Amino acid sequence: MxxxxxxxxxxxxxxxxxxxxxxxxxxxxxxxxxxxxxxxGEEGDAPVAATTEEDRSSDEQQLELDRQLAEMKELHLEIEAALRRTEQEHEELERQLMQTQKLEGLGVLAGGIAHDFNNLLMAISGNLELIKHVVGPESPATRYIDNAFIASKRAADLARQMLAYPRKGVNEVKPLDLNRMVGENADLLKASVLKGVKVTAQLQPDLPLLEGDPAHLQQLVINLITNAAEAMGEGGGNVKIATGVAEYGAEQLEKSRLEQKQLPGRYLYLEVADNGCGMDGDTIKRIFDPFFSTKLPGRGLGLTAVQGIVRRHGGAIFVDSEPGAGTTFSVLFPLPLP
Known part of the structure; x- marks a missing residue:
């Protein structure tokens, strides 16, 4: 005490x-x-006052320290977020670089194949012309020869399509009727790859004309319909084709499978849906890779070309699919300027 x-x-x-x-x-x-x-008592007051000032100063220092610590934590979180964004941007740049390298390699390959392919087509077309003159116009074989000519012309278009993905070749841009193009190609394919497949079309009337390359866009339509038919296998199924004009927002366009995202606005669209086997997430990520195919070996350029054609026309492409629930490809094209 x-x-x-x-x-x-x-x-x-x-x-x-x-x-x-x-x-x-x-x-x-x-x-x-x-x-x-x-x-x-002046002597007793001084120590108490001094102690109160010290306590007040200590509290202020503690508050300042807490404020600085809070600012440091907030800055730390901002730095972490910036680092994550930088890492994501770096990964995206690496992916784009790999895609560019694929394009360059495919461009060299496509150029060589297209050159040799055209040489072969010239020989085939020339011989068909000679046969047609030999058999005469009244021969039953004339109809088959004409069909072979049509196939040769489509093969020439295919050579151009092979140059579409690596952004080579010359664009022949002109106003096109998308509904007419879809209808004509769907009718042509019914007699060949679409056996056992029921095709229904819901084409919005009076669509604005589409500014594009006729050969490339025809190949796009053929590839999408063919891909839908092949997804259903020998059992057959249903392919639904739809066209129209709709408004698309930034959130929707962000899901495009192209690197460059388009601005919000009104677009001309083409949808091709099937009730086939569908795809899982890993497959969807690779479907546009050159030579990737879940079907027959030696395939895998159809959707690659589709992506290249859409890219060249300044559009967007979406894929909606689940295993066992079919697949829907949606392609957007910008409307022509008024």
């Missing part, structure tokens, strides 16, 4: 206490305390 009393006395500025409870100056403890705490 004596020790505690001494500490209290020192805190109050009363000096050292004797064992009798008196201060070293000879005063009584209670009297000294009264003097120290009284209105006239």
């Amino acid at each position: 004596l020790f505690q009393s001494r500490r209290i006395a020192m805190f109050l500025g009363l000096g050292h206490m004797s064992e009798g409870g008196r201060t070293a100056s000879g005063g009584d403890q209670s009297g000294a305390r009264g003097e120290a705490l009284g209105s006239g």
Whole structure:
């Protein structure tokens, strides 16, 4: 108790206490305390005031420290977010670089194949012309020869299509009727690859004309319909084709399978849907890769060309599919300027 009393006395500025409870100056403890705490006790007031100022200063310092710590935490979170964005941008740049390298490799391959392919087509077309003259116009074989000529012309268009993905070749841009193109090619394919497949079309009338390359867009339509038919296998199924004009927002266009996202607005669209086997997420990520195919070996350029053609026409392409639930390809084309 004596020790505690001494500490209290020192805190109050009363000096050292004797064992009798008196201060070293000879005063009584209670009297000294009264003097120290009284209105006239200047010596007792000074330590209390100083202690209050120290406490207040300590609280202010603690508040400032807490504020600085909060700012540092917030800055740390911002830095982490910036690092994540930088890492995502880096991964996207790497992916685009790999895609560019694929394009360059495919361009070299496509150029060589297209050149040799055209040479072969010239020989086939020439011999067909000679046969037609030999058999005469009244021969039953004339119809088959004409069909072979049509196939040769489509093969020439295919050579152009092979140059579409790597952005080579010359565009022949002209106003096109999308509904007419879809209808004509659907009718042609019914007699060949679409056996056992029912095709229905819902074409919006009076569509605005589409500015594009006729050969490339025809190949796009053929590839999408053929791909839908092949997805259903030998059992057959249904292919639904739809065209129209609709408004698309930024959130929808962000899902485009092209690197460059288009601006919100009105677009001319073509949809090809099937009720075939569908695709899982991993397959969807690879369907536009050159030579990737889940069907017959040696295939895999059809959808690659579709993506290249859409890219060249400044459009967008979406894929909606689930295993066992079919697949829908949606292609958007910008409307011509008024």
